[in-house]
Amino acid sequence: MTTYPFSAVLGMEDMRLALLLNAVSPAIGGVLVRGEKGTAKSTAVRALAALLPPVRRVAGCRFGCDPAEPDPACPDGPHPTAATAEIRPARLVELPVGAAEDRVVGSLDLEKALGEGVRAFEPGLLAAAHRGVLYVDEVNLLHDHLVDLLLDAAAMGRSHVEREGVSVSHAARFLLVGTMNPEEGELRPQLLDRFGLTVEVGASRDPEVRVEVVRRRLAADADPAGFAARWADADAEIAGQVAAARRRLAGVRLPDAALRQIAEVCAAFDVDGMRADIVTARTALAHAAWHGRDRVTIDDVRVAARLALPHRSRRDPFDTPGLDEKRLDEALQRAQDAHPDDPDDDGPDDSGPNDSGPNGGGPGGGGPNGGGGPQDHATSEGEPVDHSGSGPAGPSAADGDAGPTDGPSGTDDARSTDDRGGHAQHGGREAPDGGDADPRRGRDGGADAQPVAVPRGGLTARLLTAPGVGDGVPGRRSRARTGRGRTTGARVPNGRVGALHLPATVRAAAPHQASRGRLTGPLRLRPDDVREAVREGREGNLVLFVVDASGSMGARQRMTAVKDAVLALLTDAYQRRDKVAVIAFRGADARTLLPATSSVLAASTRLTELPTGGRTPLAEGLLAAADLLRVERLRDPLRRPLVLVVTDGRATAGTRPLDRAAGAAAVLAATGAPCVVVDCETGPVRLNLARRLATQLHAPHHPLAALTHPPARDAGLPVAA
Structure with a gap:
């Protein structure tokens, strides 16, 4: 199968630059590409395989040991000093989101163990990716147990396997590249921090760019081999430029002025730990090497910060990713003002060769066609596509390959200690926080307790779990x-x-x-x-919020308190890898504001914009919930639901509203879905209608305040009535 040429991908300068810099310096730690569907994320990453230089390995070694420095602990070793070497293409190994753990890390060879009575190890994908690229498409959907394995390997540069009587350790140093669509859910914070750089991509809104994208794609589909041949010289030139930048990298100097700029920027954006500083420094060095300079300038620091800090500066899972360019410039200016006489601090370096990149095109590099390619535009593109009649006219400074990584991916002296959503971790594992004074960080509460979530409103959510033991997808909420x-x-x-x-x-x-x-x-x-x-x-659950948005909820600022509490519960759902859905009822009917999704950011947005007022169609809300559960059981039968009905229990719409609500409650209860009634009634006079609804649903009844009380050790609230 012919791979779409990397140099033919149009636009997406930031993504290509990030991949390029990792190719120059694999120690940066990889790239996370975020973007809407259909933006050629996967196509561009897979195109890297054709640009990777070949790898020398010990002949016959299944773990890809370098003949110059063989791994002394290699399971296929020990290798002799003068081991025979062989050359193989560098690999781009894809890790499917549904892969089994045995396939990822390797396992006991059952055929030999049972047939021959010997213990033998069968390598997995981490061994295959050693000194190459490990690519995870839809990385945000990766199961938590596989995320743990990636965290361990990324932190130590080795994979340790202890299972079924097999104890194996082998090198696993790879360039980690992930792509994701944020609409399908966010990435687990520990793994997010392990990506050195992150970029956002989107389809161009320029019709000319979109025309060229489609033209190229159709040409590649019609004649894959011929299309690839037309772009072969451009790909080869990019590979040569990367090799030259790698040779220059060791001689690039990082002056104290640039170090102070990096430290000032990282402090200004309040990032956690020291990994951000280290990654920014490595990226600035690689950027300087790519542009042919022998020392890092303020332009290199600025570009490095734009790529290394956006995903580390988010303080809340509902914050929009990105970097404030004005704050970035102010931080760089403060560093310059603090040391105006620094001999190393003289602004951008115009003396180095190829200051605009090997092909020109400015700090970010030009388009994929250099200066003379067909209809080249410096914008993001929609789908990598090709032009039947247009061949390459030279690669851009932002096109490149990711060569084999001989250093640990993302291995730093500093380790992240904040999950940014309430999870403290060390080396990829969650750990008790030990009483950290930062209110964003939760506390470990024993065997069944989970760290609590702290949303923007400052409230924390108590743990709600579905009763029994399920067979659902891996997550962090209920027993399974x-x-x-x-x-x-x-x-x-x-x-x-x-x-x-x-x-x-x-x-x-x-x-x-x-x-x-x-x-x-x-x-x-x-x-x-x-x-x-x-x-x-x-396991992760489907947490369905059925929210009363009627006029009675809007009175006396009650809805503000409800929104804050539900935001706390949404943050908790984000951390526990749940799906969420939101139904609101007001006026005469109920609306599904958000179908079942893994994107709690979307749920938060819909909830924040929720209007209030009108009568209370409680029956319609309960029936809408029952209908949504029926559909989701067909789509995702293993995921158990958990229904949170947020209401004061009043029913005022239609004829005999309380009787209709009781009938609707019977329909919802018949689905078998565990429910929780969150009572929003306030004031000295209580009607206790929400408590009656809880009885009809066979569900526990909790006042709103009980769900957001921030205990130091949270053993959770019961769901079974």
């Missing part, structure tokens, strides 16, 4: 049988074996050894002896 967690038993596998339970397998086979004729030697096993482990962890 998952591929990770504590082992609770063993069972006969139904289909492919998950995690092998060795003691149970041996116990099942032991009584039959005499009848199978075993006197000595390995245990004689049969397929029906195999038992797999049953593990219990946490």
Whole structure:
């Protein structure tokens, strides 16, 4: 299959520059590309594979050891000093979001273990990606247990496997590249911080650019080989420029003035830890090397900060990503004003060769066609597409490849200690916060407690869980049988074996050894002896908010308190990797403001803009909830729902509204979905209508204040009535 040429991708200067700088200096730590659907994110990243220089490895080594510096702990080693070397293309390994853990880190070779009685390790995707690129499409949808594995490998540059009697450690240094659509949910904060750089891409609104994009795509589809051949010289030139920048990198100097600018910028944007400073410095060095300079200038620092800080300066999951350019310039100016006589601080360097990049085009690089390509525009593009009649006219300064990474991906001396949403972590694992005074950080509350969430309103959400044990997708809310967690038993596998339970397998086979004729030697096993482990962890739920937006809720600023409380619950849902949906009822009917989605940012926006007023169609709200649950059960049958009905219990719309509400409550209760009634009634005189609704739904009843009380140790609130 012919890959779409990287140099033919039109626009997206920031993304190409970020990929290019990582190709020059893999120690930067990778790239996260955020953007709307259909913007050629995946196509551009996959096109890198054709630009990666070949890799020398020890002949026959499954873990890609460098002959010059073989890994002394390589499972295929030890390798001799004069080991035979072979050359293979550098790899771009794709990690599917639904991959099994065994496929990612490797596992016990069951065929050899059961057939030959020997322990053998079968490498996974992390071993295949060593010294190459590990690409995760839709990285925000990656299951948490796989995120943990990536965090460990990114932090240490090694993959450690301890399972089924196998203990293996091998090098896993790779350039991590992820793409995501923010509409489908945000990325887990620990993994977000591990990406060195982040860029936002979007489709161009220029009709001429869109025409050229479509023209190129159609040309590539009609004649893939011919189209690739027309752009081969441009791709080769980009690879040569990257190689030259790599050679210059070691000689680039980072003066004290530039270091102070980096520190001033990172402090101005209130980033956590020191990783931001380190990544910004490495990016500035790479940018200077790419432009042929022998020292870092203020322009290099500015570009590096624009790429390295946007995802680290967010203080809340509902904040819009981005960097305030005015604050950036002010911080750089403060650093200059503080040391006006610094000999290294003389502004942009105009003396270095190729100051506008190897092909010209300014600090950010030109378009993919240099200065003479077909209809080149310095804008973001919609879908990488091609032109049947237009060949390359030279690559831009912002086009490049990501070569093999010989240094750990994202490995710094500093480690992130803030999850930005209430999770403290160290080396990719959550840990008790230890009483940090920062109110954004939660506290660990024992075996079942989770760190609490602190939204913009300053309120914290109590943990609500669905009763029982589910089989849903991995998450952090309710108990579930998952591929990770504590082992609770063993069972006969139904289909492919998950995690092998060795003691149970041996116990099942032991009584039959005499009848199978075993006197000595390995245990004689049969397929029906195999038992797999049953593990219990946490799952994500569908949290459905059914919000009363009628006039009674709008009275006496009650709706403001409700919105603050629901924002706290939304923040909690974001941290626990839930899907969310929002239904509001007011006037004469109920509206689904947001269908089930992983984007709590969208839910927050819809809730903030929610108008109030009119009568209270409680029955319509409950029936709309039952209908949404029915549809979602068909779409996502394993994800258990949790319904939060936020109301004062009044029903004033239609004839016999309370009777109709009681009938609607019976319909919602018949779905079997666990519900919680959040009572918003205030004042000295209470009608207790919400409590009656809770009885009809067979649901617990909690006052609004009980859900947002910020306890130091939160054991959660019950959901089962």
